[in-house]
Amino acid sequence: MSYRKGLVALCAALLFLSFGTSAYAATCVYCSEGSPEGFNPSLYTSGTTFDACRAVYDRLVLFEYGTTDTIPGLAESWNVSSDGKTYTFNLRKGVKFHTKKDFKPTRDFNADDVLYSFNRQFDPNHPYHKVSGGSYEYFTSMSMDKLIKSIEKKGDYTVVFNLNRPEAPFVANMAMEFASILSGEYADAMMAKGTPEKVDLDPVGTGPFVLVQYQKDAVIRYKANPDYWRGKAKIDQLVFSITPDASVRYAKLKAGECHLMPYPYPADLAMMEKDANINLMQQEGLNVGYLAFNTAKKPYDNVKVRQALNMAINKQAIIDAVFQGAGKIAKNPLPPTIWSYNDKVEDYPYDPAAAKKLLAEAGLAGGFETDIWAMPVQRPYNPNARRMAEVIQADWAKVGVKAKIVTYEWGEYLRRSMSGEHETVLLGWTGDNGDPDNFLAVLLGCDAVGSSNRAQWCYKPFDDLIQKAKITTDVTERTRLYEEAQVVFKEQAPWVTTAHSIVFIPAAKNVSGYKVDPFGNHEFYHVEMK
Amino acid sequence: MIRFLFRRIAMIIPAFIGVTLLTFALIHLIPGDPVELMAGERGIDPVRHARLMAQLGLDKPLPIQYLNYITGVMRGDLGKSLVTKQPVLKEFLTLFPATLELSLFALTFAITVGLPMGVLAGVKRGTFLDHSVMGLSLTGYSMPIFWWGLQLILFFSVYLGWTPVSGRISALFWIEPDTGFMLIDALRSEEKGTWISALRHLILPSLVLGTIPLAVIARMTRSSMLEVLQEDYVRTARAKGLAPWRVIMIHALRNATIPVITVIGLQTGVLLAGAILTESIFAWPGIGKWILESIHRRDYPAIQGGVLIISSLIILVNLGVDVLYGIVNPRIRHTR
Numbered sequence: 003m004s005y006r007k008g009l010v011a012l013c014a015a016l017l018f019l020s021f022g023t024s025a026y027a028a029t030c031v032y033c034s035e036g037s038p039e040g041f042n043p044s045l046y047t048s049g050t051t052f053d054a055c056r057a058v059y060d061r062l063v064l065f066e067y068g069t070t071d072t073i074p075g076l077a078e079s080w081n082v083s084s085d086g087k088t089y090t091f092n093l094r095k096g097v098k099f100h101t102k103k104d105f106k107p108t109r110d111f112n113a114d115d116v117l118y119s120f121n122r123q124f125d126p127n128h129p130y131h132k133v134s135g136g137s138y139e140y141f142t143s144m145s146m147d148k149l150i151k152s153i154e155k156k157g158d159y160t161v162v163f164n165l166n167r168p169e170a171p172f173v174a175n176m177a178m179e180f181a182s183i184l185s186g187e188y189a190d191a192m193m194a195k196g197t198p199e200k201v202d203l204d205p206v207g208t209g210p211f212v213l214v215q216y217q218k219d220a221v222i223r224y225k226a227n228p229d230y231w232r233g234k235a236k237i238d239q240l241v242f243s244i245t246p247d248a249s250v251r252y253a254k255l256k257a258g259e260c261h262l263m264p265y266p267y268p269a270d271l272a273m274m275e276k277d278a279n280i281n282l283m284q285q286e287g288l289n290v291g292y293l294a295f296n297t298a299k300k301p302y303d304n305v306k307v308r309q310a311l312n313m314a315i316n317k318q319a320i321i322d323a324v325f326q327g328a329g330k331i332a333k334n335p336l337p338p339t340i341w342s343y344n345d346k347v348e349d350y351p352y353d354p355a356a357a358k359k360l361l362a363e364a365g366l367a368g369g370f371e372t373d374i375w376a377m378p379v380q381r382p383y384n385p386n387a388r389r390m391a392e393v394i395q396a397d398w399a400k401v402g403v404k405a406k407i408v409t410y411e412w413g414e415y416l417r418r419s420m421s422g423e424h425e426t427v428l429l430g431w432t433g434d435n436g437d438p439d440n441f442l443a444v445l446l447g448c449d450a451v452g453s454s455n456r457a458q459w460c461y462k463p464f465d466d467l468i469q470k471a472k473i474t475t476d477v478t479e480r481t482r483l484y485e486e487a488q489v490v491f492k493e494q495a496p497w498v499t500t501a502h503s504i505v506f507i508p509a510a511k512n513v514s515g516y517k518v519d520p521f522g523n524h525e526f527y528h529v530e531m532k
Numbered sequence: 533m534i535r536f537l538f539r540r541i542a543m544i545i546p547a548f549i550g551v552t553l554l555t556f557a558l559i560h561l562i563p564g565d566p567v568e569l570m571a572g573e574r575g576i577d578p579v580r581h582a583r584l585m586a587q588l589g590l591d592k593p594l595p596i597q598y599l600n601y602i603t604g605v606m607r608g609d610l611g612k613s614l615v616t617k618q619p620v621l622k623e624f625l626t627l628f629p630a631t632l633e634l635s636l637f638a639l640t641f642a643i644t645v646g647l648p649m650g651v652l653a654g655v656k657r658g659t660f661l662d663h664s665v666m667g668l669s670l671t672g673y674s675m676p677i678f679w680w681g682l683q684l685i686l687f688f689s690v691y692l693g694w695t696p697v698s699g700r701i702s703a704l705f706w707i708e709p710d711t712g713f714m715l716i717d718a719l720r721s722e723e724k725g726t727w728i729s730a731l732r733h734l735i736l737p738s739l740v741l742g743t744i745p746l747a748v749i750a751r752m753t754r755s756s757m758l759e760v761l762q763e764d765y766v767r768t769a770r771a772k773g774l775a776p777w778r779v780i781m782i783h784a785l786r787n788a789t790i791p792v793i794t795v796i797g798l799q800t801g802v803l804l805a806g807a808i809l810t811e812s813i814f815a816w817p818g819i820g821k822w823i824l825e826s827i828h829r830r831d832y833p834a835i836q837g838g839v840l841i842i843s844s845l846i847i848l849v850n851l852g853v854d855v856l857y858g859i860v861n862p863r864i865r866h867t868r
Contacts, residue, residue: 219817413564453575
């Protein structure tokens with residue numbers, strides 16, 4: 003009898019243990035790199051904050067998982083008027099907002115939530131405009147304040163955006179984090195309670211996960227939203243274990259304390275690849291690193307000099323020395339993952355002899371002195387600017403160009419390079435919305451001279467192409483225009499395009515369904531724990 | 533005694549003013565501002581830059597900014613973080629228990645290991661044991677914290693799997709912070725294994741943070757022991773035929789610990805400074821990590837407030853030590 007009792011107890015214990023295991027299996031622990039600044043993405047600009055918010059909110063338009071293509075989100079469909087100035091979004095019905103301790107929604111998502119989310123940023127007289135600092139940096143820097151003329155509600159499930167000018171990337175902008183949809187009902191309730199800032203700290207969204215706990219610098223916990231309109235996530239809990247140091251994140255992954263980690267050290271990649279317990283996922287990032295010539299200064303106003311210095315650089319040596327395998331040579335100002343990338347463009351070959359010849363043609367046979375500005379910080383498109391500057395310095399010395407490496411504190415570096423104090427400057431860009439305009443117009447357009455156009459390059463044939471593409475809604479035509487613009491760019495050589503980095507995500511073997519996002523975002527809705 | 537106390541307290545006021553002035557000056561000497569950093573590669577036009585700076589109150593001349601700040605401090609208002617928009621004091625108080633818990637553990641570790649090590653080295657002067665203890669403490673003192681922390685993680689957490697890598701508790705436990713001290717909060721949890729998990733998470737960070745104070749305490753105890761062991765009363769005690777351990781533990785050690793206590797008081801500053809690195813390695817959500825991040829983001833009110841509170845704590849601990857010393861040794865009270 004006692005033997006049978008023991009057997010029953012053993013079976014019960016095993017059953018209990020197996021339940022325990024399955025409960026854990028539904029939890030995904032992501033070792034994130036830092037604390038979010040808050041939980042309203044329209045107030046901030048950092049990727050860390052966006053990752054923490056993405057789990058909670060949806061947008062009218064979404065990016066298809068793992069791509070830069072746009073798909074319907076909270077808007078089921080949209081129409082663009084023939085003049086390209088009116089966008090009508092038809093909203094999805096039956097979408098529920100999260101229920102929190104202090105707030106239980108009484109209605110589904112509707113046009114009022116869209117109006118609240120956008121008017122808060124757009125209208126300086128909106129009661130929420132000044133809450134939590136009232137600075138909507140992304141909205142402003144994407145020129146949405148100048149672009150939008152008015153936002154109208156046409157019934158509960160239709161919202162119309164009237165624009166001041168046609169803007170083809172507008173739909174892609176609607177998929178960006180600043181365009182996340184917050185609950186207007188929750189905002190009203192918190193305003194009535196006298197705690198409006200709570201909307202930005204304890205978020206209520208329609209997204210796949212509900213925020214349940216946030217401890218600054220320690221942990222963010224979410225549970226799956228059971229009413230999610232795309233279906234409940236396959237994991238029950240999502241935990242962000244905040245771990246700022248990349249080596250420690252790697253140690254945690256190895257010790258089984260987390261399942262996924264972002265931003266590994268390039269030096270650790272080889273070891274990760276060999277590790278049988280780690281699945282090292284990778285994808286080319288939506289970024290470009292470049293060296294911009296200040297075309298407003300001599301001798302860089304001469305296209306021959308720019309072409310010569312392009313030919314004088316051994317890009318493969320840069321990839322080997324600086325990226326240690328985590329980068330790819332860039333030939334265009336657009337990354338290859340973006341539509342309209344022109345693969346037919348031929349990069350300048352590494353040819354010091356031809357470079358010398360071109361310099362002689364430009365009247366600089368004896369070489370000249372210049373500077374190379376190197377960023378003081380590590381960026382996704384350039385993990386070690388100082389090293390890159392040294393490689394370029396050595397290459398240019400071979401063609402008689404003596405370069406001095408200059409660096410400043412990061413904020414100072416950005417400010418001075420914006421005003422064009424440099425002769426050549428190393429910098430780069432990570433795309434926001436997957437639209438070519440976000441690279442070509444922002445970095446090389448005439449309007450951006452004196453700000454993000456570090457080459458101070460305003461070339462009419464190029465600018466005409468990108469301006470035309472901006473107001474054209476037909477994607478085939480836009481693709482053609484951007485492809486042509488890339489050819490013009492290469493001929494004129496305002497930059498040396500250096501590299502596109504590769505984004506790596508090491509994950510535990512029991513994680514499936516995760517895709518590396520070209521934007522560098524981290525999204526967990528599709529993740530499954532085996 | 534009261535006069536002595538007043539004199540000591542009066543000396544604190546210029547120290548406080550000095551700290552606020554120095555912090556204020558130093559952080560404004562760092563080039564770059566929070567608005568530029570927020571804009572990043574995108575850049576920001578000068579008009580908008582000026583407007584945002586004005587919004588943050590950073591457009592006024594520095595002396596005015598300082599005066600505004602100091603007036604706020606007098607009223608107990610340390611301002612709001614430029615990044616999270618939360619009151620600095622609230623952020624500090626949320627994170628401080630984590631640092632305090634870690635520091636207390638580190639100090640306990642340093643004392644319980646450092647003191648006996650120092651006594652042994654002092655008693656066995658010139659032996660292999662003495663040389664080993666001194667060699668080890670010198671190594672501990674000069675070891676880079678970051679490197680040391682990573683080595684311990686790799687060995688104990690990754691290779692042996694004995695201790696967790698980082699954090700305050702396993703990510704699988706849900707603890708609602710109440711007191712902020714994880715060991716206390718974990719006790720209230722109904723989930724099994726929570727408290728043990730919290731304790732295990734404390735081991736490596738305490739070891740790393742306690743290494744330098746341990747080395748200092750061991751060396752100080754040793755030299756103090758050597759001095760005391762040569763005193764007449766020790767010789768007398770020995771001559772009386774007392775057991776050697778009694779001579780060492782009761783007669784010598786008690787007197788030898790007086791300078792050691794001062795050193796322990798001074799270690800408060802070392803612990804809080806060391807916490808910046810230790811907390812970064814072990815993802816420990818305390819004030820060290822918070823200040824470091826605030827520096828990166830040029831979050832001026834957070835840096836100023838954090839440094840001010842920490843310096844105040846160090847000043848107060850040292851005042852406490854001074855006063856204790858005055859009580860123990862009345863001669864100090866009368867020294868001018």
